[in-house]
Amino acid sequence: MTNAVIRRVIVLGAIACLSLLTVQTYWVFRTWDLQEREFNRKVNQAMLDAANQLATLNLFILPTNKLVEQVSTNYWVVNVNNPFDANDLEYILDRAFETQSLKEDYLFGIFDCTSDQMVQGKFVKYSTRSENKVALEEPLSKHPDSDFIYYFGVQFPGKSGNILSNMWLVITFSVLMLITLTFFIYSMFVILRQRQLSELQRDFINNMTHEFKTPISTINISSDVLQQSEKIKEDQRLNRYAGIIKEQVLRLNTQVEKVLQLAKIERDNVELNVENINLAELIHSIFPSIELKTNDKQGALHLDLQATHVQVRADRLHLTNILHNLVDNAVKYSKEKPEIHIRLLDDPMGLALIVQDNGIGIPKEHQKRVFDKFYRVPTGNVHNVKGFGLGLFYVKTMCKLHKWRLSLDSEPGKGTAIKIVMPAS
Numbered sequence: 315m316t317n318a319v320i321r322r323v324i325v326l327g328a329i330a331c332l333s334l335l336t337v338q339t340y341w342v343f344r345t346w347d348l349q350e351r352e353f354n355r356k357v358n359q360a361m362l363d364a365a366n367q368l369a370t371l372n373l374f375i376l377p378t379n380k381l382v383e384q385v386s387t388n389y390w391v392v393n394v395n396n397p398f399d400a401n402d403l404e405y406i407l408d409r410a411f412e413t414q415s416l417k418e419d420y421l422f423g424i425f426d427c428t429s430d431q432m433v434q435g436k437f438v439k440y441s442t443r444s445e446n447k448v449a450l451e452e453p454l455s456k457h458p459d460s461d462f463i464y465y466f467g468v469q470f471p472g473k474s475g476n477i478l479s480n481m482w483l484v485i486t487f488s489v490l491m492l493i494t495l496t497f498f499i500y501s502m503f504v505i506l507r508q509r510q511l512s513e514l515q516r517d518f519i520n521n522m523t524h525e526f527k528t529p530i531s532t533i534n535i536s537s538d539v540l541q542q543s544e545k546i547k548e549d550q551r552l553n554r555y556a557g558i559i560k561e562q563v564l565r566l567n568t569q570v571e572k573v574l575q576l577a578k579i580e581r582d583n584v585e586l587n588v589e590n591i592n593l594a595e596l597i598h599s600i601f602p603s604i605e606l607k608t609n610d611k612q613g614a615l616h617l618d619l620q621a622t623h624v625q626v627r628a629d630r631l632h633l634t635n636i637l638h639n640l641v642d643n644a645v646k647y648s649k650e651k652p653e654i655h656i657r658l659l660d661d662p663m664g665l666a667l668i669v670q671d672n673g674i675g676i677p678k679e680h681q682k683r684v685f686d687k688f689y690r691v692p693t694g695n696v697h698n699v700k701g702f703g704l705g706l707f708y709v710k711t712m713c714k715l716h717k718w719r720l721s722l723d724s725e726p727g728k729g730t731a732i733k734i735v736m737p738a739s
Contacts, residue, residue: 320509324502331495338491345484349477350387353416358382360410361392361468367406372398383457388473391457393465400424403466404436418476421469423454425462432456432467516577523573530570533563572704576687576711586629586715590739593633593665594624594658600634604641611645613652621658621665623738632712637669639705640732644671647730663719664737675726684722685710709734 361382369376374396383391407422423435432453454467470476478485537560546552597617608615626633637656644654648671657668676684680691687707713720713734724730 320505323505327498327502331498334491335495338488342481342484342488345481346477349480353473353477354384356414356416357390357468357470358384360407360414360416361390363413364403364406364410365392365394367410368394368398368402369396371402371406372396374398380459380462385455385457385467388470389454389467390469391462391465391467393457393462395462396464398464400433404438407468408438418470419472421454421471422466424466425456425464427463430456435466519573520577523570523577526566526570530563530567533559534567537563569704572708576704576708586632588627588629591626591628591630591633592624593626593667593736594619594621596630596633597637597656597658600637604638607641607645608652608654611648611650611652613645613648613654615641616653616655618655619658621660623660623665624658625739626665626736627739628716628736629712632716636709636712636734639709640669643705644669644673644730647671647673649673661735663735665735667734667736668731670729670731672729675728675730676722676724677726681722681724685720 365376365381374394377393377395380393383393385391403422403424407420411418411420417440419437419439421435421437423432425431426433432455434453454469457465457467537556540546540556541553541560546556597619601615601617605615641654641656645652648654653672655668655670657666657670659666659668676691683689684691685706687704689707709732710720716736718737719735721733721735722730723733
């Protein structure tokens with residue numbers, strides 16, 4: 315994942331999360347406002363009903379204005395402006411609240427004009443109001459308007475909790491969204507940390523492979539000198555050892571070149587020199603070199619170039635490397651005597667290149683990952699096949715850059731066929 319992709323993921327993710335947070339915050343406050351308005355409406359109506367019942371019982375007329383006033387968010391005052399029987403208030407309030415379905419604990423008190431203060435009232439619990447009416451330790455606050463002479467006050471200490479309990483669904487979604495945001499932030503932290511570790515690993519591998527180039531070149535030159543020496547040629551044992559040194563240093567150099575080439579690909583520094591190529595002629599031109607790989611194992615390499623349109627647009631160097639990598643893999647994972655077929659077939663999408671072997675095959679659960687970098691099919695403690703797991707990753711990367719279609723068909727014990735479909739030019 316490139317830095318540009320990571321930046322886009324972080325920016326788009328942050329915008330999405332902020333948008334969700336904004337919308338959710340709006341709905342929380344909107345729901346709270348609606349719940350509070352509904353609660354206030356029920357209380358106001360209950361207070362009006364209670365005042366009307368008091369007026370009916372005590373035979374007086376209620377004032378036309380300032381009858382019910384909300385002093386604070388949870389405290390209401392009812393100005394009846396006439397004397398009333400305090401003993402009737404408890405029963406009337408209970409009936410009024412039940413009518414409005416107000417299932418809420420409340421405090422109430424009555425203003426005494428002779429002492430200019432609220433007379434201690436009672437605390438009434440909703441659960442069992444008839445049994446839980448407890449005298450208040452401190453009276454409620456009186457109304458600041460001196461014109462209020464005969465009135466009573468009602469306070470709901472648990473109003474906020476009641477509103478929150480009615481918002482359980484919104485709160486649940488808010489909590490889930492906060493968990494999601496936390497997970498997103500943690501995921502971004504992990505991604506950035508893994509990206510940093512990946513860059514450190516890549517830089518280490520690149521520096522290491524660059525450092526290998528000088529000693530490899532030195533050993534290569536030295537092995538050439540040894541092989542050209544007459545004394546070495548005369549000694550069969552030394553000549554064989556010189557040949558082994560030459561063979562292994564070339565193999566090591568090939569692996570180092572692969573790592574450097576893939577590092578260049580990851581930095582997006584690859585420039586394809588695309589040209590018209592006759593794929594059949596290209597295969598014939600490299601046939602002797604790739605045939606040697608199969609001959610070393612006493613195998614056979616077969617060509618089946620039946621396609622009628624064999625012209626493609628490709629980078630000659632990378633296309634050649636693809637062929638070598640596919641044949642290398644076919645030889646490495648073959649049985650005792652490899653039988654490898656290279657086919658060119660006409661395809662509805664253009665031209666199909668198929669490299670098929672009679673090797674050990676790939677289990678189905680590993681087929682999707684064999685094109686990943688450094689991935690090798692697990693073989694337990696057996697490591698008879700050498701490699702870094704870079705060959706098929708290189709093939710996949712080059713096919714992606716050329717916009718070719720790559721597919722794999724394999725069955726354990728029966729071999730593997732890798733197919734590349736290229737648009738014909």
